[in-house]
Amino acid sequence: MDQLLQHILNALILGGTYALLGIGLTLIFGIMRVVNFTHGELYTFGAYMMFMFVMPLQTNFFLALILAVVLGMALGAIIEVVLLKPLRGADIDTTMLIMIGAWIAMQNMEQFVWSGIAKSIDNPFPVEPLVIGAISVSWIRIFVFVVACALIVGTSALIRWTKLGKAMRATFQDTETAALMGIRINSVYIATFAIGSGLAAAAGALLGPIFVVYPTMGDLAALKSFAIVILGGLGSVGGAAIGGFILAMMEELGAGYISSGYRDAMGFLLIIVILLFRPTGLFAQKERIG
Template sequence: MDQLLQHIANALILGGTYALLGIGLTLILGIMKVVNFTHGELYSFGGFMAYFFVSALGWNFFLAMAVSIMLGILLGACIERVFLRRMRNADIDSTMIVMIGCWIALQNIALLIWGGVAKSVPTPFSTEPLIIGPISISWLRVFVLGAAMILILATYLLINKSPLGKAMRATFQDRETASLMGININAIYTVTFALGSGLAAAAGALLGPVFVVTTTMGNMAALKAFAIVILGGLGSIPGAAIGGFILAFAEELGSGYVSSGYRDAMGFILIILVLMFKPTGLFYVRGERIG
């Protein structure tokens, strides 16, 4: 029982960052209908920015986290403005090729700048863990879970309670009608891609100090983000959030009770099962608006 409780605690912490990845990708896929192959690289970008500001420049850890997320938002806006806006009316195959090219370019730029050696991000947290009964959790992981939950809640409120979110939901439902009603579709697309990119960068910045930062860390993160979207159902922010936690639980319990070597495989086995019995995702409702 003690071991099970520890696995549950670990899964909750990991699930928060997985949820950020999934929400960011489901926004981009749902509103823009773009398969964002750069999502994993934006995740690693957040991790490297956190490393650069904390280790190289000696910035305050929490300030570095905030600036890393903001730069992820800015990079996402640049990618949308420079590459995707030109492809607005192109077929999906051409858009996918452009995004694959961006993914390869970003990964190789990161390799050129940072090299192939893994980087560790120092933190101000005590090495003494928080002990709650049989559960032992580092204070860094507690911070990661808290920050992830705040970002998830903020995104949900933005989408569902703000005028910007209303415009994004209208664009998701019917782009042409939204445009006729005066919504600037180009601006909505830029904001959507920037927001999704910022959430991916946030996940990388938060998990970078927990593990290590590498130039290939985004590869598996991107696959997991797509898996979370499949689990939750396209266009559902609560579904993406819950899907992130489901995937984290599948991985944590699978590695704990089956084999750590099958950690990543357990999540994708779950995806296959979901696709077999509910291809639209666990929380998809036909005609449901994004939110």
């Protein structure tokens, strides 16, 4: 029983960051329809920025977190303007190839700048975990969970209720009509990509201090993000959030009670099963036809 409770607690905390990765990608992949292979690198970039600010520069941990997210958004905006803007209207394969190139270039750049050896980041939270009966959790994981949930709620609210969110939805539903209605669609493209990238950077900056930071850390994160987005349904922020939690729960319980060696396989197995029955994902928005 204690073991089960511990597994469920672990899955909740892990799910928060999976959800964060998932909603960042669902904005870009689900709404903008850009197959964003740089998502994992933005995650890595966020973690390295956190490392740079906290370790060599000795910046305050919480300030570093904000700076890492802001720089992640800036990098996302640059990628949009430099790489994607000239490709508006190009077919999906061209964009995909460019993004694969950007992914490889960014990963090698990280390796060049910070070397392949893993880095660790100090954090200001107490070393002793919070103990509730037989289960325990570290303070930094609680912090990460809370911040992740706040970002998820914030992003959903942004898309649903703000003017920018409305403009985003309008632009990606019908770009030409949106432009005719006076929406500055270029700004909307940049903003969407920047927000999605910022969320990935936030996930990296939050998880960097829990784990270790190295150039290829984004590969598995990107793979899981794609899985979460597809599981939740393209473009559905709520779906991506729930998808993140489902994936974490499946991995945690699968590893705990079936086989830890196949931990990552459990999640993907579940995705295959769900897609067999719901090919558009769990919470896909209805596609408009015509």
